[in-house]
Amino acid sequence: MLLLPAGLAAVMAPAIVLAASGGGGGFDGVVHGIESRYHARATKIPFMGLISALAGVSTHGGVHNLHLAEFENFSGPIDGEELNTIVTQHIGEGWQRIVRETSRSGTDQSLIFVRPEGNHLGMMVVDLDGHDLNVIQISVNPDQLSEQIKEHRSHHRDDPPAED
Amino acid sequence: MKRMVFLAAIAALFLTGAGAASAQDQLPAPSPIEKQLAARAEHVTEVTLDKNMLAFAAKFMDKDNDKEGQAARQMIQNLNGVYVREYEFDKEHAYTEDDLEGLRKYFESSEWSPMVKERSKGHAEGTDVFIKLVDGKMQGLFVLDAEEKELSLVLILGPIDVDNLGKLGGNFGIPKDAMKKAEKKVVK
Numbered sequence: 001m002l003l004l005p006a007g008l009a010a011v012m013a014p015a016i017v018l019a020a021s022g023g024g025g026g027f028d029g030v031v032h033g034i035e036s037r038y039h040a041r042a043t044k045i046p047f048m049g050l051i052s053a054l055a056g057v058s059t060h061g062g063v064h065n066l067h068l069a070e071f072e073n074f075s076g077p078i079d080g081e082e083l084n085t086i087v088t089q090h091i092g093e094g095w096q097r098i099v100r101e102t103s104r105s106g107t108d109q110s111l112i113f114v115r116p117e118g119n120h121l122g123m124m125v126v127d128l129d130g131h132d133l134n135v136i137q138i139s140v141n142p143d144q145l146s147e148q149i150k151e152h153r154s155h156h157r158d159d160p161p162a163e164d
Numbered sequence: 165m166k167r168m169v170f171l172a173a174i175a176a177l178f179l180t181g182a183g184a185a186s187a188q189d190q191l192p193a194p195s196p197i198e199k200q201l202a203a204r205a206e207h208v209t210e211v212t213l214d215k216n217m218l219a220f221a222a223k224f225m226d227k228d229n230d231k232e233g234q235a236a237r238q239m240i241q242n243l244n245g246v247y248v249r250e251y252e253f254d255k256e257h258a259y260t261e262d263d264l265e266g267l268r269k270y271f272e273s274s275e276w277s278p279m280v281k282e283r284s285k286g287h288a289e290g291t292d293v294f295i296k297l298v299d300g301k302m303q304g305l306f307v308l309d310a311e312e313k314e315l316s317l318v319l320i321l322g323p324i325d326v327d328n329l330g331k332l333g334g335n336f337g338i339p340k341d342a343m344k345k346a347e348k349k350v351v352k
Binding site: 017076096097098099100101102103105108114115121142 | 202207220334
């Protein structure tokens with residue numbers, strides 16, 4: 001009898017943790033920070049959790065924890081320094097900015113933050129291209145992923161050449 | 165109470181000393197000139213990787229089975245930092261000779277030696293390569309490459325294998341051209 005509540009608790013635990021973390025930092029924090037500063041609303045991608053799970057399975061754990069928020073018709077241009085400050089303030093602890101690209105026109109801005117997550121590398125990308133702003137978070141296992149790529153390459157090499 | 169103050173003072177001294185020792189291999193804070201250049205540039209790219217991140221990022225490089233590939237990975241894993249700044253301008257020579265001189269001055273210390281000094285006649289263009297030698301081994305490299313509409317700064321800290329210098333180009337935002345130039349001149 002105890003198995004059902006225990007199983008439910010195990011299934012619900014990640015959701016509870018995610019809900020509790022809310023806009024405190026990480027992906028949600030960054031998205032909320034951008035939303036509130038620029039009075040914009042991120043488009044939710046349907047079945048993102050499922051897509052993330054499928055990516056994890058298909059890459060044998062090479063890629064997981066996929067999050068994507070899309071701001072369409074974003075009212076640009078924006079100040080690169082300000083965007084950098086907002087993201088840095090909301091991203092939370094452990095993240096380190098490795099790349100920043102800015103254009104004087106303000107219409108192209110890219111920020112890449114990373115953090116080690118055990119065997120994985122967590123990446124957070126904030127990219128403004130004209131009027132489209134995307135926030136992407138992904139966790140990648142470089143060893144696993146390079147194995148997958150190698151396997152994929154060797155499969156293609158083994159394929160017989162296509163006949164016209 | 166006196167003991168607490170004494171201990172705090174000792175701890176502070178220790179921490180300051182430790183900070184000063186490790187600061188030698190820390191990436192520098194951007195100079196005011198870089199901010200001025202960024203304000204003038206049409207497009208700016210900044211890449212900053214510290215030791216931990218480099219060690220981790222090296223895993224992303226192709227796992228070449230050849231000795232050269234492995235040596236390049238090994239070198240990257242042992243580096244202390246990579247600092248790249250690329251400024252693209254819409255007008256030719258949007259930077260001045262004074263800007264370049266200010267950037268070079270940063271490395272005019274006893275630790276760093278100018279290795280290459282290439283100048284174009286009549287324009288503030290050219291390539292500078294500074295190296296940091298410790299006990300006869302290269303422990304740092306600074307490349308300042310100034311072209312008509314582009315200015316690149318590459319600072320690499322840590323043990324550098326000259327033979328694998330060129331392989332750093334194209335990785336971690338390090339411009340290929342600037343590294344090829346540096347490799348040619350340093351190996352020469």
